[in-house]
Amino acid sequence: MKTLKCDLCGVTADGETFEGWMQALMPHYMEAHADVMKDPSHGEEEKQKWMAENKARFDAV
Numbered sequence: 001m002k003t004l005k006c007d008l009c010g011v012t013a014d015g016e017t018f019e020g021w022m023q024a025l026m027p028h029y030m031e032a033h034a035d036v037m038k039d040p041s042h043g044e045e046e047k048q049k050w051m052a053e054n055k056a057r058f059d060a061v
């Protein structure tokens with residue numbers, strides 16, 4: 001089990017895998033960073049970039 005911080009604030013989420021971590025972080029993201037989620041400039045490309053960056057962070061833990 002790994003613990004990794006949210007990429008936008010200091011809140012942490014736990015996950016056995018990157019996918020699990022993302023699932024654990026999602027409720028926090030919806031609540032604290034809803035504006036980011038709703039930002040229309042965050043299209044599929046941004047999403048892929050976010051996943052790649054955070055996967056790299058997760059793997060580095």
Ligand SMILES: [Zn+2]
Nearest residue numbers: 006008009011
């Ligand atoms: Zn956060």
